[in-house]
Amino acid sequence: MSLWTAGEIVVWLLLAAVLGGVLGWLLRGVLRPPHRERPTPVIIEDEKRPAPTRIADIDTGASGTAPRPADEVFAPPSAREQVAEIARRTAGGLTPPHDDLVRIHGIGPKIARLLADFGITSYRQVARLTSEETAIVNDALGIFPGRIERDHWIASARHLHREVYGVEP
Numbered sequence: 001m002s003l004w005t006a007g008e009i010v011v012w013l014l015l016a017a018v019l020g021g022v023l024g025w026l027l028r029g030v031l032r033p034p035h036r037e038r039p040t041p042v043i044i045e046d047e048k049r050p051a052p053t054r055i056a057d058i059d060t061g062a063s064g065t066a067p068r069p070a071d072e073v074f075a076p077p078s079a080r081e082q083v084a085e086i087a088r089r090t091a092g093g094l095t096p097p098h099d100d101l102v103r104i105h106g107i108g109p110k111i112a113r114l115l116a117d118f119g120i121t122s123y124r125q126v127a128r129l130t131s132e133e134t135a136i137v138n139d140a141l142g143i144f145p146g147r148i149e150r151d152h153w154i155a156s157a158r159h160l161h162r163e164v165y166g167v168e169p
Helices: 003-031 055-060 077-090 109-118 123-127 131-140 153-165
Strands: none
Touching (some): 077 123, 077 131
């Protein structure tokens, strides 16, 4: 094998590597799903953070972390009935879909289960809450007071409804 043939082979291998790299880079950009922006939570600077709880406070219950009796945790029946009526109104007379409410900023699995028990299962229902209804739902979720306003559920639900269904709630 001559030096000229070996040089050609090296050149062709380098050319193939460069071409493969460029094509791979282009295809990766084409085949990758589009980047979707998630709603960013609004952080209010004036909001006071609770002081950190010490281990000694947890053990004695002095910090307020002691478990509450069951009758304090669950909302009175009237608040639950009102939330069921709110769920029917916000559904707009239709059977609401079962959206993944955990995608709404500030809603975890526990709150999603509580909302489903009340009949609120869709982004549309959360997005259509009025301020009066928000207060009633806050009362019904007695163990999470003020969570709807603090975590901006309504704005997040509107954004997710538009993203999933392509229309305003």
